Amino acid sequence: MYYTLSVIGGRWKLAILFHLGREGVIRYGQLKKLLPPIAHRTLSQQLKELQLHGVISRKQYNEMPTKVEYSLTKKAEKLLSIFNLMNQW
Amino acid sequence: MYYTLSVIGGRWKLAILFHLGREGVIRYGQLKKLLPPIAHRTLSQQLKELQLHGVISRKQYNEMPTKVEYSLTKKAEKLLSIFNLMNQW
DNA sequence: CGGCATCCCAATCGATACTG
DNA sequence: CAGTATCGATTGGGATGCCG
Numbered sequence: 001m002y003y004t005l006s007v008i009g010g011r012w013k014l015a016i017l018f019h020l021g022r023e024g025v026i027r028y029g030q031l032k033k034l035l036p037p038i039a040h041r042t043l044s045q046q047l048k049e050l051q052l053h054g055v056i057s058r059k060q061y062n063e064m065p066t067k068v069e070y071s072l073t074k075k076a077e078k079l080l081s082i083f084n085l086m087n088q089w
Numbered sequence: 090m091y092y093t094l095s096v097i098g099g100r101w102k103l104a105i106l107f108h109l110g111r112e113g114v115i116r117y118g119q120l121k122k123l124l125p126p127i128a129h130r131t132l133s134q135q136l137k138e139l140q141l142h143g144v145i146s147r148k149q150y151n152e153m154p155t156k157v158e159y160s161l162t163k164k165a166e167k168l169l170s171i172f173n174l175m176n177q178w
Numbered sequence: 179c180g181g182c183a184t185c186c187c188a189a190t191c192g193a194t195a196c197t198g
Numbered sequence: 199c200a201g202t203a204t205c206g207a208t209t210g211g212g213a214t215g216c217c218g
Contacts, residue, residue: 004175086093154179
């Protein structure tokens, strides 16, 4: 319960998870466009925290220019029902 | 969704709602004992915010010494299923 | 007993700039 | 394109003390 809040409780966490849920796989830049006016540093940071909590996964392609894709993990998908309840409330 | 988080997102909000759910009606001092090491000012503040969001109700008795009781509103009871999901997650 | 005001520190987040 | 470092502004909440 407190754990759950610690995972989704950040300023942008819900929005990030929500968009990942809708888009499936998404690149960093795309995500940033969906979330204005989030700051670059802030998005990176929140993504990193979500990774550490194991709710999103990160896939990096070593091309130039860089390409990084994010998606939800299985663990995160179980959160979706909580989001639904929140929406209804 | 963001609204829900804004209501329950405080440092102690979940704990307060949780205890109110278990105890039903509870006095300020009792609640404080259940929540150490919360600061006096902090508890007052969080309770006030919860009131403003309409999830708890406050009943004051004009006795000496003062007596104030808190309880959940109907609105708050609908949150309980969300808490359950969070617990399972 | 419970609420409110004041002061203050720590965590959080944004703006900006540099890196590969 | 994406990540990291630095700095500054904002904010949440803790300590303390006064009030009815």
